[in-house]
Amino acid sequence: MQKYHFLKQFPKLGIGITTFAVFAVGVFPTLGYGQEPSGQPQFSRLWGREGELWSPQSRLPDFSLAGYRRGEEPYRIPRERVSVRDFGAKGDGKTDDSAAFREAFEKGGGKVIEIPPGRYLLTGLFSLTASHTIVRGAGPDRTVLVFQVPGERLQPRPAKTDGNQPTTGWSWAGGLISIGGRGWPGTGPEIAITREQKRGDDRLRLASNPFRPGDEIILRLRDDPEKSLLGYLYRGQPGNISGLNAWQVAQVFRIEQVKGEEVILDRPLRFDVQLRWKPIVQKFSPGVTDVGIEGICFDFPVEQYQGHFREVGWNPIEIGSNAAHCWLRDIVIRNADNGPFVGGYFCTIEQIRFQADPERLSQGGYCGHHGITFFGNDCLCRDFTFECRFIxxxxxxxxxxxxxxxxxxxxxxxxxxxxxxxENLFTDIDVGRGSRVFASSGGGMRGNHTAAGATFWCIRSERAVPWPRHFGIDAINLVGVKSPLAAQEVGLLPSPESSTGRWFEPIPPENIYPQNLWEAQKARRQKLQKAK
Structure with a gap:
């Protein structure tokens, strides 16, 4: 029988440092938006108490629509149910239940596929391609999927790293269970944009307008031969981008109003829209939506992790780029090479825990390669716990x-x-020791580590965290991060609406309000919507 090592939970930490931030006046009994500040609440110049200092043009991006259905509704659960036991699954820890699971996934599309308590041995790859399909266990302590064959043996994917090192594509992608597939989620005619707009604007002028209020559209920008779009995204500090070619970016909107050839959008533009980037819109029509996996433990063999780029494909789940509004909830992942890879739109991961046996750890003390990876747009991961370290x-x-x-x-x-x-956000996170908060990797010709708008808000750590100079870009935001030397790196702050320059406010993480910026932004947006 396999054995497992469960580490203790880690308390949230916070240590005060000198601050020049905007201070609160008085005591607020209930503030909300994440863990309550343990000291006198202090507010950022980018946000204020309730967002009164924020504008769509702010260097602080709008993250309020991240996650399933934009955070506007609960998960959509079908009424009809089937069980893997209906298709012959035993869950006895001895029988190979792969055929039963495959049939259940094929015939249970559009339904809740229940997996009763048990240990289910699996030896294959599985796909969920029908929308409105929920795979539901009885909880990760009761429903355990025991995978016995890694992805590389089931479907070899020989590859090389950017450094020309032989490896497998399972090292950085793929899942033994896949949701959706790859592809562009826009359908119908490509309608050209005829007028340039600025980041923060909420409208587009179209060459023709077949859309109505309530329609969802996807905007796409494509780089030119001079790679000026990449230069813009990196705010003039792209680094070596010789390995980034024919770059494109996208953003999804819901149309609020139609005025002739102009559409009024439900959210501000994340980018300038310049005609040299050939901007178009299409109907947003993802191939798969509303697929969920919940209440399950993914269990992999207890074998020592062999290290970077030596993974074999013990990867639980991948959400493809043509999926949207999918979720993973109440999941435990044990002894994996990688955790979930998410390439879709508006997907949510919540209540996820990573564990590893002592025998699993590499000589360097790592349990795997990537924990949670986002390739997609407007996705959310919340309530996560790492009881081991991934690279x-x-x-x-x-x-x-x-x-x-x-x-x-x-x-x-x-x-x-x-x-x-x-424009990605890390907020209300206790990183533990804090010895490698900004440690990052990737091929050196794929641009600097991040483009503009990366935001780190209320990050608790045992150690002080240095300014991430190796990111190679100034246009990022640190607020409520224990980094006493960062003020020397930053100097005078730019305007809150300047999209360039460094931003650092050394508010102690235990005092910053709100603690959870995403929750605060979502609450503000929903309040304004109700007031309309």
Whole structure:
């Protein structure tokens, strides 16, 4: 029988440092938006108490729509249910239940597929391609999926790193269970944008307008031969971008009003819209939506992790780029090479824990390669716990507008893996020791580690955290981070609406209000919507 080592929970920490931030006056009995400040609440010049200092043009991005259905509704759960037991699954820890699971996934599309308590041995790859399909266990302490064959043996993916080192594509992508697939989620005619707009604007003028209020559209910008779009995303500090070609970015909107050829959008533009980037819009029509996996433990063999780029594909889940509004909830992952890879739109991961047996750890003390990786847009991960260290715990790579919130771990790092991740948020996180908070990787010709707008808000750590100079870009925001030397790196702050320059406010993380910026932004948006 396999044995497992469960580490203790890690308390949230916070140590005060000198501050020049805006101070609160008086005592507020209930503030909300994450853990309550343990000292006198202090407010950022980028936000204020309730967002009164924020504007759509602010260097502080709008993260309020991240996650499932924009945070506007609960998960959509179908009424009809089937069980893997209906298709012959035993869950006895002895029988190979792969055929039963595959049939359940194929015939249970559009339903809740229940997995009763048990240990289910699996030896294959599985796909969820039908929308409105929920795979639901009885809880990760009762429903355990025991994978016995790694991805590389099931589906070899020979690859090389940017440094020409032989490896497998399972090292940085793929899942033994996949949701959706790859592809562009726009359908219908590509309608050209005819007027330039600025970041923070809320409208677009179209060459023709077949849309109505309530329609969802996706905007796409494509780089020119001079790579001026990448230069813009990096605010003039792109680094070596010889490995980033034909770059494009996207953003999804809901149309609020139609005025002739002009559409009024439900959210501000994340980018300038310049005609040289050939901007177009299409109907947003993802291939798969509303697929959820919840209440399950993913269990992999207790074998020592062999190290960087030597993974074999013990990867639980991948959400493809043509998926949207999908979720993972109440999940435990044990002894994995990688955790979830998420490439879709408006997806949520919550209540996820990573564990490893002592025998699993590499000589360097790592349990795997990537913990949680976002490649997509407007995705959310909240309420996460790392009881072991991955080489890269939380990764953003080409991700836009994604959020990590309310997490804790042993010694978490925020891996900005190049490929122009733009405007992503890390908030209300206890990183533990804090020895490698900004440790990041990625091929050196794929641009600097992050593009503009990366925001770190209320980050608790045992140690002081240095300004991430190696990111290679100034246009990022640190607020409520224990970094006493960062003020010397930053100097005078730019205007809150300046999209360039460094921003650092040394508010003690235990005093910053709100603690959870994503929650505060969402609450403000929803309050304004109700007032309309």
């Amino acid at each position: 890269h715990d939380l990764t953003v790579q080409s991700a836009i507008g994604c959020v990590f919130a309310e997490g804790k771990g042993v010694d978490i790092n925020f891996d900005h893996h190049r490929w122009a991740p733009y």
